[in-house]
Amino acid sequence: MYTVHSTIHRFSANLMFDGKRFVNDKTLITDSKGKILDLIPSVDAGEDVRFLEGILCPGFINAHCHLELSHLKDKIPMHTGLIDFLMTVMQSRNENDPEEIIAFSQKANREMADNGIMAVGDISNNTGSIPVKKNSDLYYHTFVEATGFLDFNARERFAYMKRIHQDFMNNGLTASLVPHAPYSVSHSLFQLINDVSQKDIISIHNQECEEENTMYETGKSNFKRLYDNLGMDISGFRHTGKSSLKSWFPYFNMQHPIILVHNTFTDESDIAFVNESGHSAFWCLCPNANAYIENRMPPVEWLLKRGAKIVLGTDSLASNHQLSILEEIKTLLKHFPDIPLEKMLSWATLNGAQALQCEDKYGSFEKGRTPGIIHIFPSGKNAGGEIKLSETAKVERLK
Ligand SMILES: [Zn+2]
Structure with missing residues (x-):
């Protein structure tokens, strides 16, 4: 008593x-x-x-966000598909000056706190979010995201991202170096990231559109439009004849914990492939962003059937109308009414905390x-x- x-x-x-x-x-x-x-x-x-x-x-755990894209709210058209979405984001992301971007990120940080979010897995391509994260009540694990689809400058790209990673660490923030996506990271860059540390949490945008699979399966895809737009010659890319996931996943051969984000075009055999690998894998669903970009839901039933550990994310305000895990749950309940709320709350709390390795403080009433x-x-x-x-x-x- x-x-x-x-x-x-x-x-x-x-x-x-x-x-x-x-x-x-x-x-x-x-x-x-x-x-x-x-x-x-x-x-x-x-x-x-x-x-x-x-x-x-x-409190909720938001396993996938991009604070530094918060200034793009309501600026990117819906339902264009991923490739056009990416091209518009790349065009628009530097239109604001750095102070404005920080102010929008600060507002997004407050919005998450107001929506009951306590910890965030946040993607960063630069150091712009450091002042916001340093002064936030929320816990942030930053995923410093490496991109570079051409093999020749992989070491240079990697060294650049390592400096950004070090800046986060020097500011007392938790961070790990991760690949952006299978269509934007080269063979050598994947290997360099794998070699960094087997304990670091890896996060990757996975199978967010059909074209990503097509590119790895056949070598031809609509991604060519994106590479042409960036002036990149990708004739050195060798397709594998397998799905995207089955092509990139084996790069991680040191049992890193992995958060796979989106998985909108993941099939049951991909999930089985990850299960057989023995990795501690978390499948992050961002249903509102999937609805915004591709107008499609992830394969939740297959994930459940295969016993996958699910976590939830909001993605950024470039592809979402708000940063609210409760709104992600409502969208899932609408599309998957047979899945009990209890399960979804566990994805939004303890599973998310385990994925971000902060369960000693967050995610449960222990x-x-x-x-x-x-x-x-x-x-x-x-x-x-x-x-x-x-x-x-x-x-x-x-x-
Ligand atoms: Zn994302």
């Missing part, structure tokens, strides 16, 4: 989600800073319990953690006893 004490807070709700599952009739006990002291049966909780209508849940406590409302059970989320549900941060 916890006695009444000013530094102790007690929270209860009609639905309590602990990071893995809904638990019944429990009261959450925290200190004044939100550290979890206990999750105990409500009958033992004593006085002064704050009861909330709706769901209490650990004792000693400070995951952030969020309240999702309105939500409740329907007549059949199923837990449902209202389409207009909102989230607020309590601690």
Whole structure:
């Protein structure tokens, strides 16, 4: 029994989600800073319990974002497909001056905090987001993203990204060096990234459009438009006759933990291929960005069938109307109404924290953690006893 004490807070709700599952009739006990002291049966909780209508849940984890593209909100047309999307982003991303870009990133950082997000896996191509991340209450793991599809200057590209990576580390931020995508990273650059460290988390945009598979399978694809646009001669590219995933995945031969992002055109055999590799793999779904760019949903049923670990991401404001994990969940529920909310909340919390290797602090209501406590409302059970989320549900941060 916890006695009444000013530094102790007690929270209860009609639905309590602990990071893995809904638990019944429990009261959450925290200190004044939100550290979890206990999750105990409500009958033992004593006085002064704050009861909330709706769901209490650990803070959300956004496993994939690009803060530095926040100034592109509402600037990139929808449903163009990935190749045109990329060309427009490349054209527009430097139109604002650096101070404006920082101001937009700061606003995006606040938006995520307001939407109950506590930790973010954020892609960076430059050092522009350092001031925002350094002063943020959110935890950021930065994925410093290497690009370079031509083999001859792989070492140069790699050295450049390493300097950016070092800048993040020098500022006390967690970061790892990662490849951008199978259509933008050369054979040598993949090898250099693989060699860096087997403990670093790898994140990669995977199978975000059909053309990516076609390019690896046949050697010919619409990506030629992108390379021509960039003045690149890619005649040195050798196709493998396999899907994109089966072509790039074997570069990582040191058991790095890997976050595969998007997977919109991943098939069941690709998922099996990753399972057989023995890697700790997380499949990051960004359904609102997929709807924005390709107007298509990722293969959630196949991932579930194959026991894949799923996490959620918002992608950037260049391809999303907001940075909200709750909105990603609502979109998934709309397209996959048979998947229980409980599963999706675990993707949004503990799985995400495990993917970003910050589960010692975030993603669950385990004792000693400070995951952030969020309240999702309105939500409740329907007549059949199923837990449902209202389409207009909102989230607020309590601690
Ligand atoms: Zn992305």
